[in-house]
Amino acid sequence: MALVSLRLIKDGRKNINIDTLFLFLKMESTIIDIKDLHFKYADGTQALRGINLEIKKGEFLGIVGPTGAGKTTLLRCIMGLIPHSIPGELKGDVITCGMNTKEYPPAYIATKVGMVFEQPDLQLIGITVEDEFAMGPENHGIPPHEIDYRIKWALDVVRLAKYRYQFPGYLSGGQKQRAAIGSMLTILPEVLLLDEVTSQLDPIGKNEVFSTIAELKKRLNLTIVMVEHQYEMLAEFADRIILMNDGKIIREGAPNMVLTDTDLLIELGLEPPEIADAYRKISSILHTSTSYGIPITLEQGITAFTALQVSPKWRPPIDLPAPKIKPRPVGNVIIYVENLWFSYAKDSEPVLKGINLAIREGEFVGIVGQNGSGKTTLVKHFNGLLKPTSGKVIVFGRDTKKATVAELSKKVGYCFQNPDHQLFEETVRKELSFAPLKLGKPRDIVEHDVKRALQQVGLPLSYLDKDPFELNLGEKKLLTLAIILVINPDVIIVDEPTTGLDWKSISRFMDVLINLYNNGKTIIIISHDMRVIARYTTRAIAMHEGSIILDLPTRQFFTKTNVLKEAFLEPPFITKLAQSLKGFPENILCVDEFVKCVVGD
Amino acid sequence: MALKHFYIPGKSFMHKLNPLVKLVWLLATFILVVYWQTLTPMLIIFMITLILAILSRIPMKMYIILFGLSAFMVTLSSVIWALYRSEGPVVLTVPLLNWEFTIGGVMFGLAAGLRLATMFLAGFLFLMTTPSTEWINALVKLKIPYSVVFAFSLGIRFFPTLLSEMMSIMQAQMARGFEIEKVPFYKRAWYSVPIIFPFLAGAIRMIRDITLALEVKGFGASTNRTYYKSIKLNAKDYTEIAIILFLMVLGLLHGR
Numbered sequence: 001m002a003l004v005s006l007r008l009i010k011d012g013r014k015n016i017n018i019d020t021l022f023l024f025l026k027m028e029s030t031i032i033d034i035k036d037l038h039f040k041y042a043d044g045t046q047a048l049r050g051i052n053l054e055i056k057k058g059e060f061l062g063i064v065g066p067t068g069a070g071k072t073t074l075l076r077c078i079m080g081l082i083p084h085s086i087p088g089e090l091k092g093d094v095i096t097c098g099m100n101t102k103e104y105p106p107a108y109i110a111t112k113v114g115m116v117f118e119q120p121d122l123q124l125i126g127i128t129v130e131d132e133f134a135m136g137p138e139n140h141g142i143p144p145h146e147i148d149y150r151i152k153w154a155l156d157v158v159r160l161a162k163y164r165y166q167f168p169g170y171l172s173g174g175q176k177q178r179a180a181i182g183s184m185l186t187i188l189p190e191v192l193l194l195d196e197v198t199s200q201l202d203p204i205g206k207n208e209v210f211s212t213i214a215e216l217k218k219r220l221n222l223t224i225v226m227v228e229h230q231y232e233m234l235a236e237f238a239d240r241i242i243l244m245n246d247g248k249i250i251r252e253g254a255p256n257m258v259l260t261d262t263d264l265l266i267e268l269g270l271e272p273p274e275i276a277d278a279y280r281k282i283s284s285i286l287h288t289s290t291s292y293g294i295p296i297t298l299e300q301g302i303t304a305f306t307a308l309q310v311s312p313k314w315r316p317p318i319d320l321p322a323p324k325i326k327p328r329p330v331g332n333v334i335i336y337v338e339n340l341w342f343s344y345a346k347d348s349e350p351v352l353k354g355i356n357l358a359i360r361e362g363e364f365v366g367i368v369g370q371n372g373s374g375k376t377t378l379v380k381h382f383n384g385l386l387k388p389t390s391g392k393v394i395v396f397g398r399d400t401k402k403a404t405v406a407e408l409s410k411k412v413g414y415c416f417q418n419p420d421h422q423l424f425e426e427t428v429r430k431e432l433s434f435a436p437l438k439l440g441k442p443r444d445i446v447e448h449d450v451k452r453a454l455q456q457v458g459l460p461l462s463y464l465d466k467d468p469f470e471l472n473l474g475e476k477k478l479l480t481l482a483i484i485l486v487i488n489p490d491v492i493i494v495d496e497p498t499t500g501l502d503w504k505s506i507s508r509f510m511d512v513l514i515n516l517y518n519n520g521k522t523i524i525i526i527s528h529d530m531r532v533i534a535r536y537t538t539r540a541i542a543m544h545e546g547s548i549i550l551d552l553p554t555r556q557f558f559t560k561t562n563v564l565k566e567a568f569l570e571p572p573f574i575t576k577l578a579q580s581l582k583g584f585p586e587n588i589l590c591v592d593e594f595v596k597c598v599v600g601d
Numbered sequence: 602m603a604l605k606h607f608y609i610p611g612k613s614f615m616h617k618l619n620p621l622v623k624l625v626w627l628l629a630t631f632i633l634v635v636y637w638q639t640l641t642p643m644l645i646i647f648m649i650t651l652i653l654a655i656l657s658r659i660p661m662k663m664y665i666i667l668f669g670l671s672a673f674m675v676t677l678s679s680v681i682w683a684l685y686r687s688e689g690p691v692v693l694t695v696p697l698l699n700w701e702f703t704i705g706g707v708m709f710g711l712a713a714g715l716r717l718a719t720m721f722l723a724g725f726l727f728l729m730t731t732p733s734t735e736w737i738n739a740l741v742k743l744k745i746p747y748s749v750v751f752a753f754s755l756g757i758r759f760f761p762t763l764l765s766e767m768m769s770i771m772q773a774q775m776a777r778g779f780e781i782e783k784v785p786f787y788k789r790a791w792y793s794v795p796i797i798f799p800f801l802a803g804a805i806r807m808i809r810d811i812t813l814a815l816e817v818k819g820f821g822a823s824t825n826r827t828y829y830k831s832i833k834l835n836a837k838d839y840t841e842i843a844i845i846l847f848l849m850v851l852g853l854l855h856g857r
Binding site: 085108115117141435 | 821
């Protein structure tokens with residue numbers, strides 16, 4: 001394609017629209033052909049076991065499946081990164097755009113195929129956005145005047161023209177991923193591979209990226225292969241879904257066929273789309289037919305439930321707790337924040353602007369807000385990692401300005417987002433006992449505390465001698481929680497407990513937190529996942545641009561849709577569905593409540 | 602985080618110079634101060650650099666930092682060198698410590714200090730008036746291999762990322778509840794393991810991810826790599842380069 005556009009430019013038709021070139025090239029032919037593909041990583045993990053897959057030109061293929069199913073490995077094989085850059089044992093054939101990946105290294109395949117990764121920061125390697133966009137074509141030897149033309153066009157497609165000369169590190173998460181997509185467009189690819197590109201983003205970032213992908217599909221008709229956990233999004237755009245498990249494709253078909261098999265998804269440890277789940281449960285109780293298809297997206301849900309002509313038979317009382325928690329009576333104020341202002345440097349814009357807040361013993365608080373709204377900055381004040389620029393933070397009666405982090409940590413434990421920032425020892429035992437031993441606690445007491453902490457997070461004692469780096473991400477997160485629990489604090493703060501985890505691991509982690517809560521801890525979590533907030537917390541707080549804009553019991557929190565919109569937040573899908581149906585209660589928090597609402601007790 | 606980015610946008614004489622001309626000027630300055638040993642020429646080139654700094658009209662705060670640090674370097678160096686070198690008559694004695702400062706020693710120390718200060722000032726002046734993309738292009742123009750130049754640019758790109766990574770790790774370990782402040786100084790090195798290890802492990806993961814990103818961008822695909830933004834030199838730039846090189850040669854011949 002590069003050659004075609006080049007020729008057109010040489011002919012003097014400089015104003016030819018690149019969009020039309022993509023349409024020219026749309027044909028109903030196979031562009032990716034995978035035959036009996038097996039792959040084993042060098043460490044012995046058998047990632048793929050006999051994949052057969054044909055992808056047509058212009059097709060939008062969604063890949064779903066639990067962690068470790070081989071989704072990312074499959075994309076790497078299509079790109080040729082396997083076997084060229086990532087060692088292992090490959091059997092079978094992958095033909096990408098007519099090139100057998102065994103013979104062509106990724107640098108050549110990259111002339112036809114673009115790939116965007118999960119981590120927003122690490123794939124932007126240029127010093128400016130423009131650099132980033134130029135890099136691909138430069139490496140392929142495209143002449144500068146043509147590169148210039150392509151950059152302008154790609155910046156327009158991903159709507160980043162304003163940021164052309166910006167340093168990539170300063171962009172927001174959503175902008176970074178859009179820049180990464182745009183930098184692939186400048187090679188005029190035929191195929192775009194997207195590997196969980198939204199999983200690290202906040203809700204607004206996710207929406208930005210989805211709308212960009214919608215634009216790609218509508219405008220360019222690119223062949224897109226996307227690994228994604230947001231099923232509602234796939235249901236809207238994908239032509240076909242493959243469901244993978246254990247290195248095999250176990251289900252294949254239209255989105256509304258594959259993604260609505262709720263029993264199968266649950267069996268695999270995946271969370272079924274809420275609206276489909278509700279529809280299935282209701283049809284089986286009311287004995288209505290599902291043969292007209294099961295809804296997934298909000299629009300489909302509204303249409304389907306309107307057609308069912310249902311009316312609400314039950315309304316959640318205003319003081320009903322969130323579905324997964326039995327709140328205990330709240331006690332004294334343990335964290336008190338008064339007119340807190342904070343900025344990182346003297347002359348920089350304040351990150352927190354006059355926060356007033358009181359957290360009581362016995363609460364389970366969820367803090368939400370887009371990246372940069374000040375959530376993490378706020379909670380870092382609760383154990384003294386940050387001290388107020390002005391205002392007061394009182395923790396268990398002590399002014400944090402007059403206490404050290406170590407002293408406060410005995411009362412307030414803080415579990416960081418990325419476990420890899422903490423783990424460094426050879427065994428789980430050493431990892432857990434490091435801090436208390438250094439604090440001078442006797443060895444036998446430490447050993448006892450370590451075992452207790454490990455049990456509290458539900459990891460078996462046999463893990464004591466394991467290498468922390470052998471654990472999977474979900475277990476590593478539990479381990480970092482155990483590190484905090486060894487000190488036995490009264491308050492536990494967890495920053496983003498769910499990022500990067502699949503539903504099974506999320507449920508496991510949240511159940512551990514609920515268990516700790518039931519045993520007398522006060523919990524504060526920061527999360528982008530509204531479903532987690534809706535199901536597990538007693539109180540939810542929304543932050544926006546350094547201020548608290550909403551602070552209510554969880555049941556009432558999600559009814560304030562207008563305020564949430566201001567902070568670019570949205571209630572879970574099932575709540576939105578109830579809010580969109582005439583006469584339905586606004587304060588539904590989970591699928592079972594919705595089902596109860598439709599069918600009665 | 603003042604270190605994040607050196608470049609300060611502006612429209613001064615220094616900002617407007619072609620980056621390649623600036624690079625030649627920087628190299629010439631470095632060569633001269635390294636070659637020269639005596640005070641007088643060193644003083645002259647320091648004054649020239651100082652004048653260029655003033656011409657570049659960067660914010661007052663930066664001037665205070667730059668000039669303050671230069672003055673500190675000069676003072677420190679002249680005291681230290683003067684202690685070790687004795688040449689010529691003694692000009693000052695510090696009675697209790699039994700220190701003697703000689704004219705030759707002080708002169709040599711001043712020259713060494715000025716050398717350091719000139720290099721420091723010129724280097725920062727260059728970085729502050731040239732966007733990093735431009736000096737990278739200038740290096741390419743000088744026929745430095747692209748892989749070397751690219752390594753520089755990766756360093757610039759990921760320096761802030763590594764810095765913030767380091768900060769997160771330190772905070773995460775502090776939140777475990779042990780205080781590095783209370784550890785005796787001679788034991789500190791051992792206590793930095795919890796910070797260094799996760800940092801290195803993270804850096805290795807980072808490199809692996811970046812490598813994949815490079816592959817996908819087609820590094821090494823074509824032997825005829827093109828450059829989207831290349832530096833073009835006009836007559837004025839050539840003249841400026843010629844003048845700088847002429848002055849440098851003059852300096853090399855007569856300055857010692």
